[in-house]
Amino acid sequence: MNTFPDLHGILTAFFGGLPWPIVLVNERGQVTYMNRLMQAADALPNSPEAPFASRFPEYAAALGGETPWLTAQTAAVIRNVEGRTLSEQISVHCLPIGACLIAIEQPDTAATLGDAQLARLASLGFMVAGVCHELANPLTAINSTVQLLRANPAAPALLDKGLANIAGNVERMLSISRRLNDFSRASDxxxxxxxxxxxxxxxxxxxxxxxxxxxxxxxxxxxxxxxxxxxxxxxxxxxxxxxxxxxxxxxxxxxxxxxxxxxxxxxxxxxxxxxxxxxxxxxxxxxxxxxxxxxxxxxxxxxxxxxxxxxxxxxxxxxxxxxxxxxxxxxxxxxxxxxx
Ligand SMILES: Nc1ncnc2c1ncn2[C@@H]1O[C@H](COP(=O)(O)OP(=O)(O)OP(=O)(O)O)[C@@H](O)[C@H]1O
Ligand SMILES: [Mg+2]
The missing domain is CATH 3.30.565.10 (Histidine kinase-like ATPase, C-terminal domain)
Known part of the structure; x- marks a missing residue:
């Protein structure tokens, strides 16, 4: 299984007693051990020697690096296990026989968000606030124009100007909407x-x-x-x-x-x-x-x-x-x- 059979045995005995879900991965990226809590926190049957990436796709997707499951790092993961949403902070620790990954459940989602996710949320919030503001300007202009036209129904020159003003503001809102639509369509x-x-x-x-x-x-x-x-x-x-x-x-x-x-x-x-x-x-x-x-x-x-x-x-x-x-x-x- 690896060049340190004794070390593997000692580590699995040790990890078996720890209060967090733990998985061991060898240099070839295969799962060599899952402790009892990791097996309990997973819907899939225990399958040692399975490739880590296919056995734990959510973990693999959250990790970075050349061989993510062997690179020391931490990441936040949200995954679904038998209908329950789990928020976890996972950490990878390098070992002479590969790496060990520890998953610690977090009490709430905010605590599990990484810097990149927080930056993204802040930027999305900023974007939504901006969209509301940008749409409010042409809507206010259209509203004022409509009121002006209602107050002066028999003025053809004013009508032309008012309609041109409304058309310009609608065009502006449409171009914002098209831009945002491209964005949401592309986020599949x-x-x-x-x-x-x-x-x-x-x-x-x-x-x-x-x-x-x-x-x-x-x-x-x-x-x-x-x-x-x-x-x-x-x-x-x-x-x-x-x-x-x-x-x-x-x-x-x-x-x-x-x-x-x-x-x-x-x-x-x-x-x-x-x-x-x-x-x-x-x-x-x-x-x-x-x-x-x-x-x-x-x-x-x-x-x-x-x-x-x-x-x-x-x-x-x-x-x-x-x-x-x-x-x-x-x-x-x-x-x-x-x-x-
Ligand atoms: N290569 C560049 N050289 C000089 N200024 C730039 C360059 N790229 C972007 N900018 C500046 O950044 C601003 C914002 O760019 P952004 O692409 O977000 O909006 P936009 O090009 O003005 O509008 P849109 O992309 O919707 O057509 C631009 O208006 C321009 O002032
Ligand atoms: Mg541009």
Whole structure:
């Protein structure tokens, strides 16, 4: 079973007496032991030597790293066991015979949320508040116009102006609704293992179909072996939003450089650098706020980056923007990488 048979026996005797569900995993990622509490907290029959990822899919999905079940870390998990929702804090500890995973049940959901999940909740709350605010403005304008028209029913010039005003405000609400609809439609959570370079190339191809990018020179230098676990539609939406912004900032003419790096073993960071005017220093902290836009009314909803940031956060990553020393803006998208 492993090169430390005695150690395995000693550990299982020890773990058997502890008051938390515990599972042991060997170097090949197979379950070699589950204590009594882990077996009790699970609907599936005990099956030693089963691959950890298929035996405990919720745990495997919550963990990060190259071989997540062998990488020392903690994570929050919510799973369903025989109709009961369990909130657990799981921790992986490295051992000479592989790793041990301990699951400690939490009294309430909030206590089990990790930093990334809290950041995502805060950002979603911000988005909802922004949507209400942004819809309230055109609705108030429509309401005032309707009252004005009611008070002056026989003024044709006023009627034309009023209807144009209502149409403009309805158009604004429709564009916000279309943006949010794309976002919710894309959140079906159909995640798969994706080759990052192929996904970026698909987004570049979409961009090139647009008329406004004819004069854009795209230089893409991405590692062909980088794999990410992501929803293809959502990820493409992120790249399209960032590329479209760059094209708009360069007024349709300039260069877009796309490359990736590995800041540490767990993440891949994609840098998208344009040769546009860059971003005003005072705007940098506000870029990812919902409805922040510097475009003229009707030209942008200010939701592109807020939605992209939401998507990236939901994938366990992060986004940031900076001005480059040699000019232009650079957007960095960091995502958890999966080993090929
Ligand atoms: N590459 C860039 N160069 C300069 N400014 C940028 C760049 N990308 C984004 N910005 C700034 O960030 C703002 C917010 O971008 P975001 O995509 O969220 O909204 P938008 O482009 O204004 O509207 P929408 O995406 O709905 O069309 C933009 O209005 C622009 O001021
Ligand atoms: Mg945009």
């Amino acid at each position: 959570d159909a995640r798969a293992l994706l080759n990052l370079r192929t996904t970026v190339n698909d987004a570049v191809a979409l961009l090139k179909h647009g008329n406004s990018s004819n004069e854009i020179n795209v230089v893409c230098a991405l590692d062909d072996t980088t794999i990410v676990h992501a929803d293809p539609g959502q990820l493409q939406q992120v790249f399209c939003n960032v590329f479209t912004n760059a094209v708009q900032a360069m007024h349709g003419s300039g260069s877009l450089y796309i490359c990736d790096s590995r800041p540490d073993g767990r993440y891949v960071e994609i840098a998208i650098h344009d040769t546009g005017p860059g971003i005003a220093e005072s705007d940098l902290p506000r870029l990812f706020e919902p409805f922040f836009t510097t475009k003229p009314p009707g030209a942008g909803t200010g939701l592109g980056l807020a939605i992209s940031n939401e998507i990236v956060l939901a994938h366990g990553g992060s986004m940031r923007a900076a001005n480059e020393a040699n000019g232009g803006a650079c957007f960095y998208i960091r995502l958890p990488a999966v080993s090929p």
